[in-house]
Amino acid sequence: MLALSATLLGRADDGHAFPEAGKVYTIHRYSKANGYIYEQGNKLYVANSDNTKKQYWEFIPTESANRYYVRNVSSGHYMQSTRTPGLSVQISTGTEPVEYEVKACTAENAQKGYYYLCSTDQSISTASDGTLGLNFADGQGHVVAFHITSTRPNSYWEIVETPYDYVKPEPPVHSPLAQRLGIYYLPCGTPATAWLKQLQATGKEGGAGISYEASGRPGSAFQLLRNQQVDVEAGGTLHLAYQAQGLGDVTTVTVYFDWNADGLFEAKHEFFGEATAQADIDVPAHAATGRLRMRWRLDSGDMDEADDEIVGIIYDCYLHVSQAVPDVPEGIAPIGDGKTVCPEKTSTAYDLNGIRINPDTAKGIIIQQGKKTIR
Numbered sequence: 001m002l003a004l005s006a007t008l009l010g011r012a013d014d015g016h017a018f019p020e021a022g023k024v025y026t027i028h029r030y031s032k033a034n035g036y037i038y039e040q041g042n043k044l045y046v047a048n049s050d051n052t053k054k055q056y057w058e059f060i061p062t063e064s065a066n067r068y069y070v071r072n073v074s075s076g077h078y079m080q081s082t083r084t085p086g087l088s089v090q091i092s093t094g095t096e097p098v099e100y101e102v103k104a105c106t107a108e109n110a111q112k113g114y115y116y117l118c119s120t121d122q123s124i125s126t127a128s129d130g131t132l133g134l135n136f137a138d139g140q141g142h143v144v145a146f147h148i149t150s151t152r153p154n155s156y157w158e159i160v161e162t163p164y165d166y167v168k169p170e171p172p173v174h175s176p177l178a179q180r181l182g183i184y185y186l187p188c189g190t191p192a193t194a195w196l197k198q199l200q201a202t203g204k205e206g207g208a209g210i211s212y213e214a215s216g217r218p219g220s221a222f223q224l225l226r227n228q229q230v231d232v233e234a235g236g237t238l239h240l241a242y243q244a245q246g247l248g249d250v251t252t253v254t255v256y257f258d259w260n261a262d263g264l265f266e267a268k269h270e271f272f273g274e275a276t277a278q279a280d281i282d283v284p285a286h287a288a289t290g291r292l293r294m295r296w297r298l299d300s301g302d303m304d305e306a307d308d309e310i311v312g313i314i315y316d317c318y319l320h321v322s323q324a325v326p327d328v329p330e331g332i333a334p335i336g337d338g339k340t341v342c343p344e345k346t347s348t349a350y351d352l353n354g355i356r357i358n359p360d361t362a363k364g365i366i367i368q369q370g371k372k373t374i375r
Contacts, residue, residue, distance in 0.1 A: 015065020019102065024056050024073055024164045027157050029136035030114050037134070037143055037157075039072045041192055041301040041311025042250050044079070044091045044143035046136055052169045054302075056162070062099050067120060069097035074166045075302050077250070082132045082145045083122040090142045091134060095249050102159075107150040114156035116148040126150045171305050179262040184293055189221035189310035193246035194253075194298040196315060199225075200241040201294075203283070203319075207231025210317055217246065222314045229318035230294075235285035236324065241278035242271075248300055249273075256295040256306040257281070257319075261288040265295055265306035283321065292319045 019025055026049065029035030034048050038055035047053060054074040061068055070079040077093035079100060085091060099120045105111040107126075118124060118133030125131055126148055135146030136154040148155045172185050195217040201210035210228045232238050244253060251273050256265035271277045294317045301311035349359035349366045359366060 016061040016068075019059040019068070019159055021059065021061050023161055024058060025159050026055055026162050027057055027117070027134075027159055029154060030156065030158045032136065032138075034141075035136050035157075039075055039077060039093050041190065041299075042077065042093050042248055043190075043192075043311070044093065044134070045141050046143055047141060051165050052167050054166065056164050056166055059102065060097070064099075064120075066103050067099050067101050070100050070102075070117065071097070073164055079117075079119075079134075081119040081121055082117075082134060083119055085145050087132065088137075088144050088146060090137075090144050105150050105156055109150065111150055111153055111156040115159055116155055117157065118148055124148075169303075169309070171307050174263055179264065182258075182261045182263045184258075184263050184316070185307045186222055187307055187309050187314060189301075189312065189314070191217065191219065191221050192251070192298075192300040192312040193217070193248060194251045194300060195245055195313050196242055196296065196298065197245050198241075198243040199296070199315070199317075201230040201238065201317065203230050203232030203236060203238045204322070208320070212315075212317075218313055221310055221312065222316070224316045225318070229291070229320050231320050231322065232283050233324040234283055234287045234289065234321055236283050238281040238283055238319070239278070240269075240281060242296075243276045244298060245275075247273055247275050247298075250302075251298060251300045251312065252304070253277070254297050254299070254304070255281075256297070258293050258295075259284050259287040261290065261292050265293075268306070287321050289321050289323055292321055293317070294319050 027037040029046065035046050036049045036055050038045055038047060038053040049055065054072055056073040058071050058073050059068040060071060072093060077095060078097045080092045080094045080098050082091060100117050101120050101124055102115055102117050104113055104115050116126065116133045118131055122131055129147040129149050131148050132145040133148040133155055134157065135144050137144045138154060146155055174185065195214065197214055199210060199212040208229055208231045210230045212225055212228065230238065240255065253271040253274060255269050257267040258265050259267060269279055269281060295306050296315040297310060297312065299310050299312040303309060349357050349362060357366060
């Protein structure tokens with residue numbers, strides 16, 4: 001059913017009778033309806049069973065009995081060490097496999113028959129506190145590192161085979177009214193470790209720009225930079241540069257643009273996981289004029305649309321788009337609303353509204369040969 005790497009499968013002998021390679025499982029804190037382990041971003045959480053969450057796991061046997069790489073089927077990420085985060089710290093996922101021991105409790109108590117899961121980069125014993133494994137942090141919604149002593153029920157789990165029926169959540173739908181009014185959807189999410197230390201944006205020569213600096217990670221997942229905007233011209237260039245901190249192995253940096261002011265970000269530029277980068281962005285010649293929105297996402301999750309829920313930080317910035325002023329050929333002088341008068345036609349004149357008039361009979365201020373004259 002699942003394509004497993006031959007280099008990871010190792011030897012499946014009698015020591016790997018359960019869980020079985022190639023099957024899909026949920027991992028559930030027994031007797032807790034909200035105890036299903038799922039991955040969001042690069043962290044482990046617990047919640048009610050929900051097939052829109054990444055709650056599906058496979059166990060890839062290693063060379064040693066009862067030892068596995070525990071991999072999320074939806075994301076492809078592996079559970080990371082339960083020792084290195086420290087006591088009561090939330091467990092992460094990552095791209096590199098980490099070996100786990102998965103064994104059932106044999107003590108004559110309520111945990112008998114349920115499983116502990118702990119990384120093998122430590123001495124493992126269930127007789128006394130010391131070994132750290134996956135623990136259900138009741139009331140927090142997290143999976144944390146805690147002792148796997150056989151008397152600690154929150155460190156024991158049932159592993160249940162299940163069909164793989166993950167459904168990626170649909171992005172929010174913008175109504176026609178919201179699009180017509182240019183109303184933006186503000187995603188919710190959970191702040192992760194990545195944040196913008198600096199953001200620079202310049203565009204129109206002589207126009208305003210954005211120069212943003214921060215000394216630390218924001219406390220919420222959505223940030224609207226209200227006090228600055230960058231002036232750009234339709235058909236011109238927007239120059240972007242940034243410096244980020246706290247990027248992880250799976251963090252992406254993406255900037256999105258709403259060039260037609262309908263509340264939807266149809267264009268994007270991906271920086272992937274670069275900590276420092278810059279780019280020149282072409283402003284479409286048909287871009288709407290006025291105030292538009294630019295959105296930055298520093299995301300450690302697996303959802304990549306501008307309006308998706310985020311594990312990280314979203315920064316929204318303002319662009320102000322104006323139409324470029326066309327170059328006027330030599331000998332042609334602009335007047336009024338942009339109409340022109342040719343010097344050789346000396347009998348042609350215009351009033352201040354750009355309406356053609358007879359210069360011989362007109363009174364007041366007129367424009368003739370590109371110059372104002374009072375009659």
